[in-house]
Amino acid sequence: MQKVVVIALGCPKNTVEAEYLLGIFQSKGLTISNNLDEADIAVIHTCSFIETARAESEKFIRAVLSIKKKRDLRVYVSGCLPQLLKEKMSSLFPDIDGFAGTGTLRHLPDLIFNKNFDKLLLPPGGLNNSNYRMLSSNMPSAYLKIAEGCDHRCSFCVIPALRGKYESRTIESLVDEAKALAGSGIKELILIAQDTTSYGLDVYGAFVLDKLLAKLSKINGLKWVRLLYAYPSSVTDGLIEVFKEHKNICSYMDIPIQHISRNVLSAMKRPLNTAGIIEKIKSKLPDIVLRTSVMTGFPGETKKDVSELVNFLDLGYFQYVGVFEYSNIKEAVSSKFKKHIKPTVAKERRILLENIQYSIFKSKIDGMKNNIVEFLVESCLKEGNRYHIKGRSSFQSPEIDGNMMLADDKPLAVGEFCKAKIRNVNGYNIRVYI
Numbered sequence: 424m425q426k427v428v429v430i431a432l433g434c435p436k437n438t439v440e441a442e443y444l445l446g447i448f449q450s451k452g453l454t455i456s457n458n459l460d461e462a463d464i465a466v467i468h469t470c471s472f473i474e475t476a477r478a479e480s481e482k483f484i485r486a487v488l489s490i491k492k493k494r495d496l497r498v499y500v501s502g503c504l505p506q507l508l509k510e511k512m513s514s515l516f517p518d519i520d521g522f523a524g525t526g527t528l529r530h531l532p533d534l535i536f537n538k539n540f541d542k543l544l545l546p547p548g549g550l551n552n553s554n555y556r557m558l559s560s561n562m563p564s565a566y567l568k569i570a571e572g573c574d575h576r577c578s579f580c581v582i583p584a585l586r587g588k589y590e591s592r593t594i595e596s597l598v599d600e601a602k603a604l605a606g607s608g609i610k611e612l613i614l615i616a617q618d619t620t621s622y623g624l625d626v627y628g629a630f631v632l633d634k635l636l637a638k639l640s641k642i643n644g645l646k647w648v649r650l651l652y653a654y655p656s657s658v659t660d661g662l663i664e665v666f667k668e669h670k671n672i673c674s675y676m677d678i679p680i681q682h683i684s685r686n687v688l689s690a691m692k693r694p695l696n697t698a699g700i701i702e703k704i705k706s707k708l709p710d711i712v713l714r715t716s717v718m719t720g721f722p723g724e725t726k727k728d729v730s731e732l733v734n735f736l737d738l739g740y741f742q743y744v745g746v747f748e749y750s751n752i753k754e755a756v757s758s759k760f761k762k763h764i765k766p767t768v769a770k771e772r773r774i775l776l777e778n779i780q781y782s783i784f785k786s787k788i789d790g791m792k793n794n795i796v797e798f799l800v801e802s803c804l805k806e807g808n809r810y811h812i813k814g815r816s817s818f819q820s821p822e823i824d825g826n827m828m829l830a831d832d833k834p835l836a837v838g839e840f841c842k843a844k845i846r847n848v849n850g851y852n853i854r855v856y857i
């Protein structure tokens with residue numbers, strides 16, 4: 424039986440697509456492996472959002488092709504990179520057996536099983552739904568991709584060109600997938616899309632993320648439902664209400680704002696009233712933990728723009744802030760803008776903002792010292808007589824917000840919920856004790 428390895432690079436949306444591919448491959452009789460040394464087929468599911476993501480994708484492709492030089496291995500490259508740069512990819516890596524851009528991803532199995540399949544790229548889109556899904560980790564949480572594509576046109580972003588127009592899945596199909604995930608032991612569901620708050624407009628004629636969340640929150644076995652990637656201007660009053668009403672919707676929202684200065688937001692083609700939206704959310708949901716991402720070094724960003732951003736972060740609305748330096752992608756509108764900022768300046772500004780945010784985070788957690796928090800156990804390792812337990816609270820998303828760290832003399836099982844008291848911080852991790 425042939426063995427296939429799928430390497431998912433980039434964001435959680437790619438992780439979900441790779442899990443659909445794994446499910447489809449398994450249904451077609453392939454054996455799933457995570458060991459490249461024994462694989463007959465390798466699929467590299469790529470990211471192309473920013474330059475560093477492209478470089479990482481190309482690095483993986485080179486590494487896998489070096490194995491193909493030594494033995495029989497079929498290599499396929501899928502996702503954003505071939506969608507955007509297929510011609511370049513074909514000439515750069517002639518040994519690749521086939522490409523599937525985001526638009527042809529659902530045909531990747533045909534490409535693998537039927538070599539005569541037409542390799543042309545279809546218009547951008549994505550693998551938005553599948554009857555098959557195989558989780559790629561044994562973690563107690565899973566992502567639920569509620570929509571594909573994006574109808575916004577942020578000037579720095581090529582995602583709409585890669586992923587196409589916004590396409591919501593139906594509430595029924597999402598509830599079915601969520602029930603199946605809960606049935607397989609998943610405790611935490613994490614809603615993702617390029618923009619989660621626009622959910623439903625294309626299918627139902629209105630923003631209905633609140634209705635979807637209300638339904639998901641009633642599924643047996645799901646203890647937490649978490650929302651990532653909320654687009655600021657589509658946060659409705661109904662959405663705020665549903666956060667108040669349902670205790671198992673995590674009191675946490677990831678709401679990328681990118682900047683706060685109206686000059687920069689206007690050049691980015693992002694909502695200008697972002698500050699007002701954040702203030703409104705915090706006034707209606709004072710206990711909610713907010714995460715955001717911001718960008719430094721966008722073309723034309725002045726020192727005054729940076730001070731505005733610093734002052735806004737200083738208000739303490741956000742507990743977590745991902746700070747990214749502007750990445751000049753040739754295909755993005757902003758690459759043609761004047762007054763590009765030197766990368767060294769963008770880096771200085773990133774470090775400045777990161778330091779400011781870390782102090783804010785630390786003082787928030789210091790203020791919670793000895794408070795009891797509940798967390799979901801993700802790993803438990805024995806060292807000597809002690810167990811080192813790692814998990815996350817309802818205000819920590821996987822991989823980006825740090826962990827709860829507990830050293831105890833009793834083990835805890837992965838997927839178990841535990842209560843402990845906050846001791847102190849170590850970086851973005853929070854040490855707790857019982």
Ligand code: SF4
Nearest residue numbers: 573575577580582617
């Ligand atoms: S909202 Fe803006 S940054 Fe996000 S995917 Fe859409 S265009 Fe890109």
